[in-house]
Amino acid sequence: GPATVYVADMEAYEAFVAGFPTDRETVAVPFAESHRLSEAGGLFLPGPALAERAWLRRMLGRTAFSLTGVTHAMASRRALDGVRDMLAAPMAPWDALICASQSIRQLVEGVVEAQSEALADILGARPQFQPRLPVIPLGVDVEALVETDQVAADRRLRFRAEHGLGADDFTALYIGRLSYHTKAHPSPLYLALQRLAARIGRPVALIQAGWFYNDEVAKSFQQAASTLAPDVRVVTVDGRDAETKRDVLAAADTFVSLSDNPQESFGLTPVEAMAAGLPVIASDWDGYSDTVVEGETGFLVPTLIPPTGSGGDIAWRHATGIDDYEIHVGQIAQYVAVDIEATIGALVKLANSPNLLRNMGATGRARARAVYDWPVVVKAYEALFDDLAEVRRAVEPEAPARAPAHDDPFDRFRPFATRSLGDGGQIEAVDGAMELFERHASLRLSALDPSLIADGRELLAQLVEASALTIHPPVLPALAMQRGREFRVMTWLLKLGLLRFTPHDPI
Numbered sequence: 001g002p003a004t005v006y007v008a009d010m011e012a013y014e015a016f017v018a019g020f021p022t023d024r025e026t027v028a029v030p031f032a033e034s035h036r037l038s039e040a041g042g043l044f045l046p047g048p049a050l051a052e053r054a055w056l057r058r059m060l061g062r063t064a065f066s067l068t069g070v071t072h073a074m075a076s077r078r079a080l081d082g083v084r085d086m087l088a089a090p091m092a093p094w095d096a097l098i099c100a101s102q103s104i105r106q107l108v109e110g111v112v113e114a115q116s117e118a119l120a121d122i123l124g125a126r127p128q129f130q131p132r133l134p135v136i137p138l139g140v141d142v143e144a145l146v147e148t149d150q151v152a153a154d155r156r157l158r159f160r161a162e163h164g165l166g167a168d169d170f171t172a173l174y175i176g177r178l179s180y181h182t183k184a185h186p187s188p189l190y191l192a193l194q195r196l197a198a199r200i201g202r203p204v205a206l207i208q209a210g211w212f213y214n215d216e217v218a219k220s221f222q223q224a225a226s227t228l229a230p231d232v233r234v235v236t237v238d239g240r241d242a243e244t245k246r247d248v249l250a251a252a253d254t255f256v257s258l259s260d261n262p263q264e265s266f267g268l269t270p271v272e273a274m275a276a277g278l279p280v281i282a283s284d285w286d287g288y289s290d291t292v293v294e295g296e297t298g299f300l301v302p303t304l305i306p307p308t309g310s311g312g313d314i315a316w317r318h319a320t321g322i323d324d325y326e327i328h329v330g331q332i333a334q335y336v337a338v339d340i341e342a343t344i345g346a347l348v349k350l351a352n353s354p355n356l357l358r359n360m361g362a363t364g365r366a367r368a369r370a371v372y373d374w375p376v377v378v379k380a381y382e383a384l385f386d387d388l389a390e391v392r393r394a395v396e397p398e399a400p401a402r403a404p405a406h407d408d409p410f411d412r413f414r415p416f417a418t419r420s421l422g423d424g425g426q427i428e429a430v431d432g433a434m435e436l437f438e439r440h441a442s443l444r445l446s447a448l449d450p451s452l453i454a455d456g457r458e459l460l461a462q463l464v465e466a467s468a469l470t471i472h473p474p475v476l477p478a479l480a481m482q483r484g485r486e487f488r489v490m491t492w493l494l495k496l497g498l499l500r501f502t503p504h505d506p507i
Helices: 010-019 031-040 051-058 077-088 102-123 149-162 187-200 215-228 242-251 269-275 312-319 325-333 340-351 354-372 374-393 433-441 451-466 477-482 484-495
Strands: 003-007 026-030 042-044 066-070 096-098 170-177 204-211 232-238 254-257 280-283 298-301 425-429 469-471 499-503
Touching: 003 010, 003 031, 010 026, 026 031, 031 042, 042 374, 051 066, 051 077, 066 374, 077 102, 096 374, 149 242, 170 187, 170 242, 170 269, 170 340, 187 204, 187 215, 187 232, 187 340, 204 242, 215 232, 232 242, 242 269, 254 269, 254 340, 269 280, 269 354, 280 340, 298 340, 312 325, 340 354, 354 374, 425 451, 433 451, 451 484, 477 484, 484 499
Parallel strands: 003 026, 042 066, 066 096, 170 204, 170 254, 204 232, 254 280, 280 298
Antiparallel strands: 425 469, 425 499
């Protein structure tokens, strides 16, 4: 069927679609026409914050469509609050929060459990978390990373020659942001490569394909490399360039990423490396634990964190705003240890066995195709959407209901006013109303909503002809909703002094 896109900026959407031609029919639904989401049957949001959208959906009926989100940046307070907020929102069993890894799913379950217990203490009842938590990985375009043996060999020789690397140098590759506090601390890798150089009797090199936040961070990396790995040649290139990425993937013998940071919710670069045919050495950390099959596509290096209960002050500093997000994740990562000896052991095995390098690389590429290629991932998403739709259609349709956070402003602010038009009364046009109207219509400040001019002119003409209109109390919400625009235009005309209102019950 067609792909429905929920659009905030139609001009930007049209420009985007023009740049990504597709044979699939697309239907654009403007933000102002949310009721049309029921035609699509579901709304996918690229993050974990579904609660607010669930409250908006309630105004259409909870069965109007399914809500689906995906975990992202799960160390951030906003993301974690998004999970917690769902416990007190009108979520449903036909909703889902897709987890990119088993570790992330366990994290979400832990957050839900803790929040549920806290709410039970406060409210005396334990809320149930309704959305599903399926595990579906992120995807990569595998074919875009696969090159013929000859092309890859040419890239390898050219890159190595340009950067002073010998044909026999054992070369490790890291791709990603070069940040010791928000991505991966480089010291364990530098130490492991230095020890490797002393063991294997041939040159060892490291390609860092990434980017630094600033010059100070770059200097910090350079200082650490020269101090901790003086016998390792370190080449740093910009990993954001697509051609450079292809070059380094061809030039390397193995990919290494010793992530130690909680901001890492999945990690695409090991999958890209597998797609390119490289064995992967990765820390046994979050999504990497799912990605790398120990002993088959590479090696997982054990990680160690302090015991539960030893980080309360770190949590408090972030919760109170003393530490921002980057400092917070850096503080946590500072106390995550990556097993250096295990890293050395994995590097030695690969450096001493060309057959192991080739076999693990081939197995990794096959795994990338079978599990992480975009067509495979998209099919998993579509199967989930179909399943959620089946569950939703199996229940009785729910009627639209109130969403207190998004109440009608004329209900919320009724206590501010002396009276409401819904209390009843008589309305009549003042003398010369139409002439006065045109004077107001010429003023820019008369109407924030330009369409009021045409609607106001039409309604005022009707009231002039009718001479008077009686509003019988009480005006019930259903009628007010049905004729809402008409009632609002009346009060706008009253605001401009074009109508006269006589209440039934003077105060």
